[in-house]
Amino acid sequence: MGFAGKLVADSLGRSGGLCLFWMSTVDVSLMFFSPFHIDAAVTSHHCIKWRLTGFYRHPEADQPHHGWTLLQSLHSMAQLPWLCVGDFNEILSAEEKCGGQERLDRGVSCVDWKALVPNTIVHHLNYWKSDHRPLLVEVLMATERRYMEPKKRRRFHFETCWADRQECRDLVANAWRVYGTAIEGVVSTIRGCVKHLSVWNANSRQRFRKEIMNKRKELIMINSAGPPISWKDAMEIERQLDILLEEEETYWK
DSSP states (O other): OOOSEEEEEOOBTTBOOEEEEEOTTEEEEEEEEETTEEEEEEEETTOOEEEEEEEEOOOOTTOTHHHHHHHHHHHHTOOSOEEEEEEOSOOSSGGGEETTEEOOEEEEEOHHHHHHSTTOEEEEOOOOSSSSOOEEEEOOOTTSOSSOOOOOOOOOOOOGGGGGOHHHHHHHHHHHHHHOSSHHHHHHHHHHHHHHHHHHHHHHHHHHHHHHHHHHHHHHHHHHSOSSOOHHHHHHHHHHHHHHHHHHHHHTO
């Protein structure tokens, strides 16, 4: 998935369960956790430290106060700028309710944290087989620059898994036919292989991403349409999406 580390709080039966991922640009130290929260200290590469809490409010109607009690307890221990993200199982206004669907996942912060990290964006990622969305927190410190130096051109690497793909074998065979096998043509043949394989690789990635994106859009349209929702259609799209994701993962291993 491209992340450097993770923390997992296992669920309690069918309730709770959280997972926190982070990039290599920060260090994360676990402070406390339960099936309904992950509390961690985050240190950026600028040695700026703040606190992140992933929260899941108890869904049972007779126990929601447990969630607020937990938040109050965590707040009393707050000594760092604090960001809290997750499912609060509560809407803040009528605009956050559409039909039977409610916006439950969000991020909230204290004033100190907002001043420290003024350019933060909380993204609601696509989802399926759940009424919750993964939250992606994009953090840009006040001391950081959004525009970095352009990346250097990557060296070409032949991936072992390509050898199992018929398209790859056809491209290589065609390159040898076009440029020939004579000594003076070997360099040209290798360059031709590199060129065609690079294009094929990029197109294959783009095809997978496009198919996955289209299926996710279909699923979002069905889920946002409101009642009556065709659960049969939604489950079929989820099945197709799972197959595409498995194929993509297998393809690039």
